[in-house]
Amino acid sequence: xxxxxxxxxxxxxxxxLHARPSVKFTKLAKTFxxxxxxxxxxxxxxxxxxxxxxxxxxxAPKGTMLHLRASGDRAREAVEALVALVERDFDEGEAHVxxx
Numbered sequence: 001x002x003x004x005x006x007x008x009x010x011x012x013x014x015x016x017l018h019a020r021p022s023v024k025f026t027k028l029a030k031t032f033x034x035x036x037x038x039x040x041x042x043x044x045x046x047x048x049x050x051x052x053x054x055x056x057x058x059x060a061p062k063g064t065m066l067h068l069r070a071s072g073d074r075a076r077e078a079v080e081a082l083v084a085l086v087e088r089d090f091d092e093g094e095a096h097v098x099x100x
Contacts, residue, residue: 003034003071011065028082036049038068040060
């Protein structure tokens with residue numbers, strides 16, 4: 001059953017969506033079969049959230065409202081997981097906790 005999902009989340013990580021968070025973001029996006037896209041404005045431009053080159057090129061600073069959308073299998077799960085990652089500051093909190 002195909003799904004569609006979308007969400008908006010604020011980047012609160014001090015240095016924004018830089019290299020390490022971009023890698024974590026795209027790796028997570030790639031674990032879902034859904035097509036996942038992101039944008040920095042509600043009306044786009046939208047780009048592939050599974051592309052490390054495109055995600056890093058966005059250079060989204062702290063305070064950016066990141067718009068996410070997905071379609072296909074597990075779309076809702078993909079968007080929820082990516083929002084949670086952003087809300088956890090890409091698991092780069094003060095203790096630099098590594099999640100399995």
